[in-house]
Amino acid sequence: MSVFAAERAVAINAVLQASKVCQKVFKQLVNNETITKKDKSPVTVADFSAQAVVNTILYHSFPNDPIIGEEDTKDLRVESGKELRAKIHSLTNSILDDPLDETTLLDAIDRGSYPGGSQGRMWTLDPIDGTKGFLRGEQFAVCLALLVDGKIQLGVMGCPNLPVDSKVPEGEKGCLFIAEKGQGAFQRKFSSTEETKIQMANISSILEASFCESVEAAHSSHGDAAKIASLLGITKPPIRMDSQCKYCSVARGDADIYLRLPTRDDYEENIWDHASGALLVQEAGGIVSDIYSKPLDFSLGRTLKSNKGVVVSHSKIYSQVIEVVQQVLLKK
Ligand SMILES: Nc1ncnc2c1ncn2[C@@H]1O[C@H](COP(=O)(O)O)[C@@H](O)[C@H]1OP(=O)(O)O
Ligand SMILES: [Mg+2]
């Protein structure tokens, strides 16, 4: 029985509303609505607005729950952010039932500043995971997860550009993925409330496996992945896509392995880039670890500071995969 039925329903609504924001913006997006953050990553009016929408909906139902969200309003509160701020304001109010004034809007975004940790309830949000994919009109995801005492209990992801059926890539798009710990993994279309249980593919041999990885070679080493695939005898070409849609694809059996292989020593993965996806895959029969085969530790703050990279596979082939990952990465 669901322990977090109320949270599940609120999270689904929040992710669907935020997905609507993103779809609306994409239709109107022009280049000057992208700003570059200190870490050189892009952020758009949609990232801010989606965070405002989710944080406002969460606050309405769970006012005491802290949120670890990716975005903050530093660049919006200054004079040069005035125009962007106004666009975010009108966009957010076009989605929410009750309009917010500008100060309340900025404060709603900044409710995502929680430092995280090992104690208590908290949500983690990536309002747009895969902003580069979003800007290209490719894959991106709105990702929300609930953590209790550092463990993921609930994950909801909205993937507006993901085909409902991967075998029909030009067919209907827009999928919602839902996982609650111990309750399985589910998919539904944006256009329906009917949920379907999903499972990883039951492959009989690793030779049949396919793997997915980032589009951006700066986020995951394509070269190391190719070496690993070749040593495992995998012949299918990698499936490249942005965002946690990779976790969703693996969870529903479109691919069998997801490799995220470090490209630099100093990068710490953010918890919002993995929390909902990791739970989804685990609930669909997969194993998620880092390259040292350590479980991802979400209890240490805003980043996975004790982990390096991510390795995801069906539990049946995990030991083979991690052995070769370590052979390639650790014995260089
Ligand atoms: N060097 C890096 N290694 C791994 N992930 C990164 C790196 N730089 C940025 N990212 C993050 O990867 C995520 C997208 O991953 P993917 O390639 O799977 O779509 C983004 O959330 C992005 O963070 P940010 O949101 O700060 O840009
Ligand atoms: Mg970003």
Ligand SMILES: [Mg+2]
């Ligand atoms: Mg992200």
Ligand SMILES: [Mg+2]
């Ligand atoms: Mg993001």
